[in-house]
Amino acid sequence: MLAAETGASRNTLLAYRGDLSAAAAVLGSVGDADAEALKALGSAWQPLAASTVARRASALRRFYGFLLEEGLRGDDPSDVLPRPKVKRPLPRLLSAEEVELMLADAADRAASGERLAVRDHALLELLYGSGLRASELVALPRRAMRPSEPFLILSGKGEKERLVPVSDAAHRAVARWIAASDDSRWLFPGGKAHLSRVRLFQIVRAMAGRVGIAPERVSPHVLRHAFATHLLEGGADLRTLQALLGHADIATTQIYTHVDSRRLVELVNQRHPLARRGSALRD
Template identity: 50%
Template sequence: MSADPALGAFFEMLGAERNAASNTLAAYRRDLDDLLQFLTARRNALGTASSADLRAYLGFLADRDLSPRTQARRLSALRQFYRFLVEDGRRGDDPTAALDAPKLGRPLPKLLSEQEMASLIDICGKLDGAEGARLLAMIELLYATGLRVSELVRMPIAAMMRDQPFLTVRGKGGKERLVPLNPPAKAAVTAYLAHRQSHLGERPNSPFLFPSRGKEGHLTRQRFGQMLKEIGLKAGIDPARISPHVLRHAFATHLLDHGADLRSLQKMLGHADIATTQIYTHVQQERLKSLVETHHPLAKAAKSTSGKRKTAQEK
């Protein structure tokens, strides 16, 4: 990205005042770099772009067949940047104020059934050695707590050294939250800790619960995702249906299925807005709708009648 004092100040603000995560900063850089390239081709600059310029950019994104959700994320980055310019006195007007966000659908999260989760854990429990113990501990922790994968791989070993019924998690923006830790997860982590010091000789003095020889010092999100897909295959689960985030979805949905209230779930997931948590109630509704359509005798009768009419029309 070209040197730009306003961009430098913007990213400094995100890091210092909002404590933005490295992944968030990287995403903003990519989005603003894409806009910069577009404006440069039009012989314009970030600081002087008009609403018309930005509207043309959004049209450019649509022409590239980017999804409405990706377009909305790009627009969010633009809004953050130009609002900063106004607040910092670098610009008198906000060119994003007149822009409309693309209409979004409401995609429901992927998830695994309770039976599939049980199968996944069972397969992991049959693996030998340190690798198996580590994978089982990670899966049990994710399913027991609903952690984000970034929170899991960066978890300090100190968080598990205290025999407490709750796990203290440092989430987005450095905010801490307490999540109950169930006995199976505790047992899996305890079993893993017995292997940890000799686990491939990987940084035995590392502060991370899941250390690695990589530059980050801990197991990466990408590697854990690969491991999940591999074990998913052994459990008979399509790799396309499984990821660390899917396990977070399974935690939330299965808790609601068993009577958890939405506010408690919001706190455990670390959602700032309960509207984010409410997506799981839509998952429940869709599953109930599917259950009725599949198994209710009147629904079956309606399908049968519809099929007969179609056959008669074809004849």
């Protein structure tokens, strides 16, 4: 159902399988467990983080909801599962100046023509300039970018398509990489398939370390956060940001509003009708 009806990604399917398997280790038969049996999960989950408990409980609720809808059970016992309050963590941030340092160093290294330096520059330009997820970036086909088009059409989470803008700088960096790389199905090949997410993570951290940024502060996802944060600071609205990031729910995008509260206050003071009226009264 998750694959066919909701278009869940392979990683999501694996996560659900893992959560159901963990529950089965405690309950035995998950499908036949009653409310009393489910209460045992509360004590079994005590050592786990609240976020892990919330995810596992959510997977089970969805599973029992599916069984009920399909007529495979006459009840849904999942109401007894714990509902821990999970505080969404704020994203780690890089300043625009720090990202500029990384980009400038990557461009300088790529100017030497060294093959991997050219690749790394293209990776960084796309990560920061388009806000791609790591999984989306490494799986780009070689023909994904066309010189005449300022965007990519991506199939992201849940196989949902979205338009992703590509900057002129990214176009140039990718064009140099294509000219320097071997012919492959993938834009960024690695081994027998495309570059792995783990290798991308290592590359990005190494690029940060070269310009004096603590590597543990940087990852492909941190660069995606930087893309979103700096767009918001530049005046982008949340709905536009939601579309660019490929978020199904705008609540996911709203986490970025914390980073620019001062600009939002200034916006209200400058644009709100009462602010203008106050100014007129002072005049």
